[in-house]
Amino acid sequence: MNQTAPSPAFRREEPDARRLSLIEACARVLARSGAAGASVRAIAQEAGASVGLVGHYFGGVDALVSATYDHVDRQVAQALDKAVATAGDDPRARLEAFVTASFAPPIADPALLATWIAFWSLVTARKDIARQHDEQYAGYRARLEGLLGDCGVATTARRRHAIAVTALVDGLWLELCLSPGCFTAQEARDIARDFLALITSSDR
């Protein structure tokens, strides 16, 4: 026969690996085309898989989007943790690292914001996404309150300052990614740092 190696029509993947590749493909599509473009077919093609696999592993496209939210959030949390760990032991340096990490890769990425906005756009219509958002936001703020406490911010002021810092960082991150030409990441870092200086000096 002149028949060469049969060259398998597809590969069997480890369930977790396949799940991950679908999630990552979903994140890429979400970033590129927004929530409206995140169709089963677009995601499957991006992942190099068939449409049926989404149903097989996640039951539906909604659950895949939800799982992607979870995954992306975990990635952000890891990036922030790493930034804090790299900062050393000084409480103030750790707080600054946590805050300014939002203005550097991989967090200050228009693609990540697009993914995030896609999630926000689902909060109104879907209870499970709203719950996920509440948990993620509460977790971020709790983490920040801890770092503020380590810097000597009074217990009574922590909650308020954590809300303020979170808002400032969110707002800067939002505009930095949405209109990248308006101000630089360095400016965002400086603004955030100055704000932290005001907070940690006046309330200890």
Place this chain on the structure above:
Amino acid sequence: MNQTAPSPAFRREEPDARRLSLIEACARVLARSGAAGASVRAIAQEAGASVGLVGHYFGGVDALVSATYDHVDRQVAQALDKAVATAGDDPRARLEAFVTASFAPPIADPALLATWIAFWSLVTARKDIARQHDEQYAGYRARLEGLLGDCGVATTARRRHAIAVTALVDGLWLELCLSPGCFTAQEARDIARDFLALITSSDR
């Protein structure tokens, strides 16, 4: 005949009035169902009109969404102008009014945020929406820089502070609408006011 009044099957509306009712219906649908749910049929039903009218007045659903963005943005600008005008002549009071108006109706409305997020979700995919966003954001910041200048903030610091205040307000507004149970509008106002106090006292 026992036939009563013919009771017209529909009413002829003034072109502008019809356009407006479609825009307002689009905003309501955007707020309720997100960008994904803003279909021609959903909008037409919300407006009590037929699907054909959207094509007739706007040429397509994309142009209607764009027009809605414009309209909602203008409404917000009007609300902010009104708040400033009501505040009187004291520059500081005017600045505070401008900033804290974002945490009261009609701006601090989950429905308005949902509409806004729907627009953000289109920035990635559509150039015209991105341009609209840049213009709107630049306008807001220019207005804020003017009010800061009236309060004696140095020229060199205006740009930076305007960026910071905009980010803080955006972030507070975002979370206030997205997770209404987390903190109150009063807390948001207090945080913003304190920040303005820090800015206007240290840099004059």
Place this chain on the structure above:
DNA sequence: TTGCTTGTTGAACAATCGTACAACAACGGG
């Protein structure tokens, strides 16, 4: 090799999408 498990495929389905357009009718000018 043979057989079994199960990850994978892609066609089929009904529902919904945006757009186009021919037919209808409300309203004002004659």
Place this chain on the structure above:
DNA sequence: CCCGTTGTTGTACGATTGTTCAACAAGCAA
């Protein structure tokens, strides 16, 4: 009163959506 203008309707169309599922085959065990 009638007639033309034009705002309005709703169906029809092809494209695309999410989901289902019978058939297929990759890889492992025996």
